[in-house]
Amino acid sequence: MSTALMRAVGFTAFGGPEVVSVAEVPVPEPGPGQVLVRVSAAPLHFFDRAARSGALRSMLAEGPRYVLGWDMCGTVHTVGPGVVAFAPGDPVVGMVDWLTTRTGTQAEYAVLDASALAPAPAGTTPAAASTLPLNALTATQALDLLRLDAGRTLAVTGAGGAVGGYVVELAKDRGLRVVALSASRDEGFLTGLGAVFVPRSDDPAGALLAAAPEGVDGLVDGASLGDRVLPAVRDGGGFVAVRPPATPEPQRGIRTMPVITRGDGAQLRSLVDLVDKGRLTLRVARTFAYEEAHLAHEQLDRGGQRGRLVLLP
Template sequence: MKAVSYRSYGGPEVLEYGDLPKPKVGPDSVLVEVRAAAVNPVDWKAREGHLDGMLDPVFPVVPGWDVAGVVVGLGADTPEFREGDEVVGYVREDFLSRGTFAEYVAAPVRTLAPKPAGMSFEQAAGLPLAGLTAYQALRAARVGEGDTVLVHAAAGGVGSMAVQIARHLGARVVGTAGEHNHDFLRSLGAEPVTYGEGLAGRVRALAPGGVDAVLDFAGGGTIGTSPDVTAPGARLVSIVDPAVAALGGRLLWVRPDTAGLVALSRMAEQGVLTVEVAEVFPLEKTADAHRLSARGHTRGKIVVRVD
């Protein structure tokens, strides 16, 4: 099969496009013919070795954890799926090796769910990791009807989904973003504020009593502003900054979750949740997709199409 892989840590230049063996399928896995795979910041961070203390690499590593595709092979015990099923998945294992930037991936059934009807493969590929991160962060922060929630990096892949889901839950959303993304946030139902110096004052102007929850998808010390913008008893969640623990909050690492993916798929089918696709690259141009992701400030998802 054609795949993108790397044989050592390094910059995007270590990514190779070529032939690799088709993956073997375990008893509780299915073989997915990949139609699209989304790029996430964790992909290039892993490629650069930043996850080496957490996940062992088995070289050559095929990057990528997000996938949208079609089931073309079944393991010995996979009653959940049939050949021909269109699926989405957050296909993360506890080591780096068999990723989704390839023509095929062997995916444990616990990482998959049916693809949302009516959604393109490119859009669907952007749903699993970002959508589950947003969904699990909102659940961890116990966001619900009547809450005011502050979402940092609200125009990004994760943040934009968190805005939509929070609004669906009945929450008021204040979102940080550059001014060029403010109209986009308004279209999602959020009240935008510009990040940077004076942020706390701008948030307080919108929510004088403080916000009930803070979701940090930005990092860079942003969570440190929380005491100045929160109401008593506010819940804090960050996916990037361990300093959240010292403030009484939770550092969250997104987990594969079929039930969560099913919930996201239903929201997408109902028109509650959309996926903004920033740019689509062919598989052989994955290195360029990584470069674009590493620049930061991308609105929505960067996707690789596998033909």
């Protein structure tokens, strides 16, 4: 009996965008508590670039084919033993912990834990829906780490980016005052979300303090500015690094911590609900076919896009 095959985006050697290719690999099978999803769309992320480039060389070995991708939107194909919350045909969104599985979502089929899935948002495209899980979960889990009460002031760096935009909207939804540091082109978007806009500068801490002279109660560092913006946080405040290497050493009683995003179906359902109610914005920068994945990586390397680059089978 022949093994069923599928197309998948990945790499076998570290390097630039040219090492990314499409290959046929076996269709995975769901185990207990897992779901096999037929993928409709899967976005690219910083970690895809890090894995491909060799930045994660200490965790990966050249030779095996790694299938890239952290999250997706798709349709349930089959369910593993013990899964009752989902059935074949259900449209879903979800994420995998790629650093654990080493097998991702940029494939025609992907296996995900049922506990990391949620029904897909209604009334949106699969490409747009696929941009929700990893970035929005990162944003909400970063805010959870800060534990700020309504009325407190939050600063967000890289506020116009994929994670930063979600942080701003979710923070406003929690009743926080938001000071958003980003490029000038993002001013309209961020003020439209209700944030106080602060243009990017050579003195980001000074720019934030000009908008919040007493210092901010918490800061989510989407731009990985680290120590350069820590002076903007008041004594005893909180600082969350979106990328763990940019976590500064604690000082002045400030809690500094990375956000290590975890799949959480219940939390994802709450985020989907916000999308359905028009309180969370999904942004797609551009879509690519699998065969154009190397072009998507070229654009990812150039940076500066607003919204996600999304691969479509």
